[in-house]
Amino acid sequence: MKTEFPYYEPGRSDVDSLPLGNGDIGAMVWGEEEGRVCLYISKTDSFSSALRLLKIGRVNVSIGKDQSFVYQKLDISKGIATIEYKDKNGSTYVEIWVDANNPCIRIGVSSYKAINVRVESEIWRTEDERIEGGFQNRTPVYGDFFGQDNDNEPIIVHKDHIYNDYDDSVMWYHKNPSSHYLASLKFQQMEDLAHLCKDPLLDRTFGACIASAQLQKKSALVMVSTKPSEIHDICIGVLTEVTDNSEKFCKDLHTLTLNCVNKEYGGTVAAHMQYWTNIFKDSYISIKGDENASLVETGYNIQRYMNVCAGRGEFPIKFNGSIFVPNILEGDEDLGPDFRRWGGGYWFQNTRLTYWSMLASGDYDLMKPFFEMYEGMFELSRAKIEKHLGFKGVMYPETTSPWGTARNLCYSRYREGLNPALTGNYYVRYYFSGMLELLTIMIEYVKHTEDMEFRNSVLFKHADHVLAFYRNFYSEKDENGRIVIYPSQALETWQDAKNPMDAVAGLRYTLSELIKMESVPEGLMIEWKEFYEELPEIPVFSPGGHPEFNKACLLKPAEWYEKLGNVENPELYAVFPYRLVSFDNDQNIGVETYRRRSLRMNWGWTQDGIQAAVIGLPEEAREVVTDKFTKWNEKCRFQGYWGINFDWIADQCHGCSAMIALQKMLIQCVDEKIYLFPAWPVEWDVEFRLHAYGNTIVEGKLVDGEVVEIKVYPEERSKDIEICFDRQVHKLY
Numbered sequence: 001m002k003t004e005f006p007y008y009e010p011g012r013s014d015v016d017s018l019p020l021g022n023g024d025i026g027a028m029v030w031g032e033e034e035g036r037v038c039l040y041i042s043k044t045d046s047f048s049s050a051l052r053l054l055k056i057g058r059v060n061v062s063i064g065k066d067q068s069f070v071y072q073k074l075d076i077s078k079g080i081a082t083i084e085y086k087d088k089n090g091s092t093y094v095e096i097w098v099d100a101n102n103p104c105i106r107i108g109v110s111s112y113k114a115i116n117v118r119v120e121s122e123i124w125r126t127e128d129e130r131i132e133g134g135f136q137n138r139t140p141v142y143g144d145f146f147g148q149d150n151d152n153e154p155i156i157v158h159k160d161h162i163y164n165d166y167d168d169s170v171m172w173y174h175k176n177p178s179s180h181y182l183a184s185l186k187f188q189q190m191e192d193l194a195h196l197c198k199d200p201l202l203d204r205t206f207g208a209c210i211a212s213a214q215l216q217k218k219s220a221l222v223m224v225s226t227k228p229s230e231i232h233d234i235c236i237g238v239l240t241e242v243t244d245n246s247e248k249f250c251k252d253l254h255t256l257t258l259n260c261v262n263k264e265y266g267g268t269v270a271a272h273m274q275y276w277t278n279i280f281k282d283s284y285i286s287i288k289g290d291e292n293a294s295l296v297e298t299g300y301n302i303q304r305y306m307n308v309c310a311g312r313g314e315f316p317i318k319f320n321g322s323i324f325v326p327n328i329l330e331g332d333e334d335l336g337p338d339f340r341r342w343g344g345g346y347w348f349q350n351t352r353l354t355y356w357s358m359l360a361s362g363d364y365d366l367m368k369p370f371f372e373m374y375e376g377m378f379e380l381s382r383a384k385i386e387k388h389l390g391f392k393g394v395m396y397p398e399t400t401s402p403w404g405t406a407r408n409l410c411y412s413r414y415r416e417g418l419n420p421a422l423t424g425n426y427y428v429r430y431y432f433s434g435m436l437e438l439l440t441i442m443i444e445y446v447k448h449t450e451d452m453e454f455r456n457s458v459l460f461k462h463a464d465h466v467l468a469f470y471r472n473f474y475s476e477k478d479e480n481g482r483i484v485i486y487p488s489q490a491l492e493t494w495q496d497a498k499n500p501m502d503a504v505a506g507l508r509y510t511l512s513e514l515i516k517m518e519s520v521p522e523g524l525m526i527e528w529k530e531f532y533e534e535l536p537e538i539p540v541f542s543p544g545g546h547p548e549f550n551k552a553c554l555l556k557p558a559e560w561y562e563k564l565g566n567v568e569n570p571e572l573y574a575v576f577p578y579r580l581v582s583f584d585n586d587q588n589i590g591v592e593t594y595r596r597r598s599l600r601m602n603w604g605w606t607q608d609g610i611q612a613a614v615i616g617l618p619e620e621a622r623e624v625v626t627d628k629f630t631k632w633n634e635k636c637r638f639q640g641y642w643g644i645n646f647d648w649i650a651d652q653c654h655g656c657s658a659m660i661a662l663q664k665m666l667i668q669c670v671d672e673k674i675y676l677f678p679a680w681p682v683e684w685d686v687e688f689r690l691h692a693y694g695n696t697i698v699e700g701k702l703v704d705g706e707v708v709e710i711k712v713y714p715e716e717r718s719k720d721i722e723i724c725f726d727r728q729v730h731k732l733y
Contacts, residue, residue: 001075001280001285001286001297001301002294002297002298002301003075003076003077003078003280003301003552004073004074004075004076005035005073005075005076005186005635005638005639006071006072006073007071007072007073008029008070008071009069010032011030011031011032011035011038011072011605012032013327013415014028014030014038014078014325014326014327014337015038015322015326015327015328015633015635015637015641016030016038016328016636016637016638017029017030017040017074017305017636017638018030018072018074018081019074019309019324019638019640019650020074020080020081020096020097020098020105020309020392021079021098021306021309021323021324022079022098022099022100022101022103022309022312023044023100023298023308023309023310023311023312023313023366024043024045024063024103024275024310024312024313024314025041025042025043025097025098025103025104025105025238026041026042026044026098026309026310026322026323026324027039027040027041027042027098027105028040028042028324028326029083029096030072031072031083031085031094032069033068033069034065034067035062035063035064035065035066035067035085035092036060036061036063036546037060037061037062037063037083037094037096037107038059038060038061039057039058039059039096039105040057040058040210040337041055041056041057041058041059041105041236041238042055042204042323042324042325043056043203043238043240043313043323044310044312044313044315044317044369045206045240045313045314045315046174046206046240046312047176047200047201047204047315047343047344047402048157048158048174048176048201048206049156049158049176049177049178049201049202049204049237050155050156050157050180050201050344050346051180051201051343051345051402052157052323052338052343052403052624053318053323053338053340054125054174054206054343055325055337055338056174056206056207056208056238056339057121057122057123057160057172057207057208057621058121058124058269059119059120059121059208059210059236060119060120060122061094061107061109061117061118061119061234062094062117062118062119062120063092063094063109063111063115063117063589064087064115064116066087066090066611067085067086067087068085068086068087069083069084069085070085070086070091071083071085071232074638076276076280076301076302076305076532077276077277077280078097078276078277078724079097079098079270079272079273079276079305079309079466080095080096080097080269080273080498081095081096081097082094082095082096085095085661087693089112090111090112090113091111091112092109092110092111092112092115093106093108093109093110094107094109094374094466095107095108095109095110095707096108097269097272098277098281098309098418098726099260099268099272100271100272100276101268101271101272101275102259102260102263102268102343102686103237103238103256103260104236104237104238104256104257105233105235105236105238105259105262106233106234106235106236106265106268106269107232107233107234107235107236108231108232108233108234108265108269109231109232110230110231110232110461111230111231111233112230112388113226113507114227114228114229114230114577114587115228115229115230116224116228116639117214117215117224117225117232117234118217118221118222118223118224118225119170119210119212119223119224119234120221120222120223121170121208121210121221121222122221122456123160123162123172123174123221124336125157125158125160125174125338126159126160126336127159128156128157128158128159129157129362130154130155130156130157131156131157134552141642142670145160153180155180155659156178158175158176158177158178159709160172160173160174160207161173161174161175161207161246162206162220162221163250164220165250166209166217166250166254166560167217168211168216168258169209169210169211169217169223169254169257169258170209170211170217170220170221170223171207171208171209171210171250171253171254171433172207172208172221173205173206173207173208173246173249173253174205174206174207175203175204175205175246176201176202176203176204176205176484177203178202179199179201179202180200180201181194181197181199181200181202181403182194182199184401184408185405186419186602187386188405188408188411189388189420190380190383190384190387190420192387193239193380193383193384193387195384196338196379196380196559197376197377197379197380197403197404200402200403200500201241201404202242203242203244204240204241204242205240205242205243205249206238206239206240206241206242206248207238207239207250207253207491208236208237208238208239208253209236209237209239209253209254209256209257210234210235210257210506211234211235211237211257211258211261212232212233212234212235212261213233213261214226214229214231214232214233215232215234215273218605220569223682231414233261233265233727234697235257236257236262237253237254237257237258237260238257239252239253239256240314247442250462255286263305265447268452275727277306279304279308281418281691282362282363282602283304283360283361283362283363283689283691284301284687284688284689285300285301285662285663285666285687285688285689285690286687286704287684287685287686288684288685288686288690289683289684290631290683291311292622292626292732293684294624294649295626295629295630296629296658296662298629298639299590299625299628299629299630299639299640299655299658300629300658301725302639302640302655303357303640303655303656303658303659304357304363304396304659305362305640306322306324306640306650306652306655307354307357307358307361307363307652307656308363308366309322309323309324310322310323310324310429311363311365311366311369312369313369314369314371315352315369315371315373315402316346316354316355316356316369316370317369317652318340318344318346318648318652319346319347319349319350319353319354319605319651319652319653320340320341320342320343320350320647320648320651320652321340321647321648321649321650321651321652322650322652324640324641324650325337325338325339325340325648325649325650326633326635326641326648326650327339327578327638328633328635328636328644328649333509340648341495341647341648342647342648345399345400345401345407346373346399346400346401346402346437347398347399347400347600348396348398348399348400348434348437349398349491349492349733350439350605350646350647350652350653351370351439352434352441352577353605353652353653353656353679354370354652354656355367355370355374355441356441356444356577356652356656357656357659357660357663359445359448359691360660360663360664360667360690360691360692361659361663361691362448362690362691362697364445364448364449367441367445370441370585371442371445371454373402374396374405374438375458376402376404376461377396377400377402377403377404378394378404378411378461378462378465379565380403380405381394381395381396381404381405382394382465384421384481385404385421385469388419388420388421389419389421389472389473391468391473392468392469392472393465393468393469393470393473394435394462394463394465394469395421395432395435395469396424396434396435396438397410397428398410398423398428398431398434399423399428405540406423406428409417409424409425410423410427410428411423411424411425412424412425412426426489426495426563426565427492427495427565427566427588428492429489429495430472430487430488430489431489431492431601432469432473432488432503433491433500433503433506435441435466435469435503436466436502436503436506436507436509436510436570436578437506437577438462438548438603439462439463439464439466439514439580440452440506440509440510440577440578442458442461442462442463443510443513443514446459446517447669447692447693447694448692448693448694448695449694449695450694452519455519456519460520460521460524460576463514463524464524465578467507467510467511467527467528467531470483470485470503471483471506471527471531471534474486474488476536478536480606481534482534482535482536482537483534483535483536484498484499484501484508484536484665485498485500485504485507486498486499487685488500488503489557490557490558490570491568491570491573492500492565492566492568493557493565493566493567493568493569493570493599494557494558494561494562494564494565494566494570495563495564495565496561496562496563497513497557497558497559497560497561498558498559498560498561499536499539499558500539500557500558500561500570501539501555501556501557501558501570501571501573501574502573503540503569504535504536504537504538504539505538505573505574505578505580506540506573506578507531507535508532508535508578508580509578509579509580510578511528511531511532511535512532514528515528515529515532516671525665531689536559538555538574538580539555539557539558539559539571540552540553540554540555541554541555541556541587542554543596552590553588553589553592554571554589554596555571555572555574555575555581555589555590555593556571556592557569557570557571558570567599567601567606568599568606568626569598569599569607569608569702571593571597571612571708572590572593572594572607572611573609573636574590575590575593575594575614575615576607576610576611576614576664579614579668579670581593581615582614582615582616582668582670582726583614583615583616583668583675583678583679583727583729584670584678584727585673586725587615587616587727587729589616590611591612591615591616591617591685591729591732594608594611594612594615594617594620594732595732597674598618599630602623602624602627602628602631603628603631603645603646603654604639604643604645604646604647604651604653604654605646605653605654605657606657607622607657607661608620608624609621609625609628609657609658609661609662610657610661610664612624612679613661613662613664613665613668613678613679614664614668614678615679615729616678616679616680616724616727616728616729617679617728617729617732618665618679618680618682618728618730619681619732620732621661621664621665621679622665622681622684624658624661625662626663627659628654628655628657628658628661629658629715631654631656633649638650640655640663642654642655663690664675664678664679665678665679665681666678666680666686666688666690666700667688667690667692667695669692671693672720673720673722674692674693674696674698674712674717674720674721675724675725676700676707676710676721676722676723676724677699677702677707677724677725678727678728679723679728680702681726682702682705683705683723684702685702685703686700686702687699687700687701687702687703688700692717694717696713696714696717697711697712697713698710698711698721699711699712700714707723
C-alpha cells in the first residue's frame with residue numbers, strides 16, 4: 001500500500017496543498033520558497049449565518065528566508081505532513097498533523113541549529129459585506145444563500161473578530177449575529193413550525209487560537225520565538241460553539257488550546273499515529289498488477305483517508321469539496337478561499353455516495369452525522385406534510401438545508417398553483433426517491449452492524465413515515481389495483497414520468513427488506529405487506545427485432561417518460577442502489593440494459609462502475625475505476641483533489657463512487673450469502689480486508705488468478721462464502 005506522497009517543487013498556493021484532518025478539523029498545508037509554510041484551517045461545522053461552510057483562517061509559519069525548499073510529503077498512514085527545508089549546513093523539518101484525539105492542529109519545527117520562528121494568522125473577512133441581488137444573483141457562490149436579500153433579511157457576510165486580551169496567544173473567531181433559518185421557514189410557509197427545530201446558525205461561533213511555550217506574542221495576529229531554538233512545538237486550538245457569549249467562547253477556546261499545548265508532544269503524536277494505523281489495519285484493499293492497478297489502489301486509499309479526515313463532525317461531509325477546497329479560479333474573478341460551487345446545502349443524490357462507501361470499509365462511526373442530520377429534520381418535515389398536505393408522512397427535499405427546508409432557489413418564487421410542500425424547481429419538484437435510498441442505506445447499516453437500537457428507534461420511524469408519504473401522496477390506483485406514481489420524475493433526468501424506476505425499484509427493495517426484518521411492530525408489518533402488493537411492476541420493455549428480444553428483457557427509466565433534463569440512467573437504479581437485478585438475479589437483463597445505456601460517463605456522481613460490478617462485468621468495472629481514480633484536477637498536485645466535474649474540488653461523489661465500485665468488484669452480500677470476486681479481474685492480484693453483513697469481516701488474497709487465502713471472522717460465517725468468478729460476464733459487445 002502506497003502511503004507517502006512526496007512533492008519536490010515548492011507550493012504556489014493551496015492548489016498544491018496536502019489535506020490533513022481528524023474527522024472534524026481540517027488543514028490544507030503547503031510549503032513555499034524562502035522558508036514559509038502555509039495552512040488553511042477548516043472545520044465541518046463552521047457554517048455562516050447564510051449557510052456557507054467557511055474556512056476558519058490561514059496561518060503562515062516562517063523559519064527564515066535563507067531556507068530552501070526540499071520537499072513536502074503527506075503520509076496517509078500516519079496523518080502527518082512533513083516539509084523539509086535546508087541551508088548550506090543542514091536541514092529543518094516542519095511536521096504538521098491534526099490531532100486525531102484532541103481538537104487542535106500541532107506543528108513541530110525541528111532544526112539542526114537554533115532558529116527563530118514567526119507564526120502569523122491571516123484573515124480576509126475584515127468587514128461586513130452585503131451581497132445584493134437575492135434571487136437575481138444566481139452565481140454559484142452566492143446563489144444559494146438562504147435569504148432573499150431585502151431590507152428585512154439582508155444577505156450579509158459578517159466579519160471575523162480578533163480577540164487580543166490574552167498575552168500568551170493569538171486568537172480570532174467568527175460569530176453569526178443573524179441567521180437565515182427563520183427566513184427560509186418564512187419563505188417556505190413554515191414559520192409557525194420554527195419551534196420544531198433549533199436554529200443551527202444563530203450565534204454559531206468558531207475560531208482558532210495559537211499558543212506555544214517557545215513563542216511570545218508580538219502583535220494581535222503574530223507570534224515569534226522567545227529565543228532561537230532547535231525545537232518549536234506550536235499548537236492551534238480550534239473550536240465551535242453555539243453561544244451568545246463571545247467572552248465565554250474565547251475563554252473556552254483559550255483553555256482548550258492550553259490543554260493541548262500541555263500535552264507532551266511525543267506521546268500525543270504516537271497516539272495520533274496509532275489512530276491512523278488502526279484505520280488502515282481494520283480495512284484495506286491492496287492491488288498488484290499493471291500501472292493502473294497501483295493508481296486504483298492509491299486512489300481508493302486516498303479517498304478513504306479523505307472520508308476519515310472529515311467524517312466525525314457535527315454535520316455530514318460536504319459533497320462539493322468536504323473541508324478541503326482549493327481556491328481554483330473558474331474565471332477572472334477571485335471569489336476567495338470560501339468559494340465552492342453549490343454552496344452550503346446538501347444534495348442527497350451527491351451526499352449519499354460518501355456513506356455507501358463506508359459500509360464495506362467498516363467505517364460505521366463516520367455514518368452517524370449523516371443519519372443524525374435526517375433525524376434532526378424529521379419533526380419539521382412531518383409537521384410540514386401534515387400542515388400542507390393533510391396526511392401522515394415526511395418529505396425530505398433533494399436539495400436541503402441541515403434543518404430540512406429546501407434550498408430557496410429550488411423552492412422558488414415562481415410557484416403558481418403549487419402546494420407549499422413542493423419545490424418549484426422542476427429538476428427536483430417530484431424527486432422524492434432519495435428518501436427511499438436513505439432507508440436503503442439505513443437498512444444496509446443495520447445489516448452490517450446489527451444495531452438493534454438504531455433499527456427500532458430510527459429506521460422503523462423513518463420507514464413508517466417515508467412509506468406513508470408515498471402511499472398517501474400516490475393514492476390513485478390503476479385497473480389492477482396498483483398505485484400510480486404520477487406526477488413524478490425519474491431522478492432529475494426525465495422530469496415528467498409515470499412509475500419511474502427509481503421510485504418503483506426503491507419501494508420494492510425497501511419494503512421487501514423491511515418485511516424480512518424481525519421485531520417490526522405488527523401494525524407496520526401489516527401496512528407494509530399490503531403496500532407491497534399495491535406496487536407497480538418494475539418497468540421493462542422488449543426492443544424486438546430478434547426472437548430473443550421479443551420478450552421483456554430491458555429495464556426502462558419509467559413506464560413512460562419525457563422532458564430530458566440531466567445525465568443519469570434511472571433504469572439502472574434497479575441494479576444500484578436497489579439490488580433487484582444483479583449477477584445472481586436476472587443478470588442477462590442487467591447486462592443488456594447496461595450495454596444499451598444511453599448516458600456513459602466516468603466522473604462525478606455517475607455510477608457506471610458500481611452497476612457494472614453489481615451485474616458481474618469485471619472489464620467494464622475495472623475500466624471505470626481506473627478512469628475515475630486517475631482523474632484529479634489538472635491544476636492540483638495531490639491525487640485526491642478530484643474534480644471539478646459536476647460539483648467542486650475535492651469532489652467527494654467522484655472518489656466515493658469509485659470506492660463503492662471497487663468494493664463491489666470484490667464483495668457483495670445478499671441475506672446470509674457473502675459473494676467474493678463477482679466482478680474482479682483475474683489479471684490483478686489483490687489482498688483485502690472488508691466488512692460484510694452480520695458484523696462479519698472477510699480477509700482474502702488472490703494471486704495469479706487463484707484464491708490462496710480466505711479468512712472469515714467470526715469463523716462460522718465461512719459456510720456463507722461463495723467464490724463467483726464463474727458468474728462473471730467477460731464479453732459485453
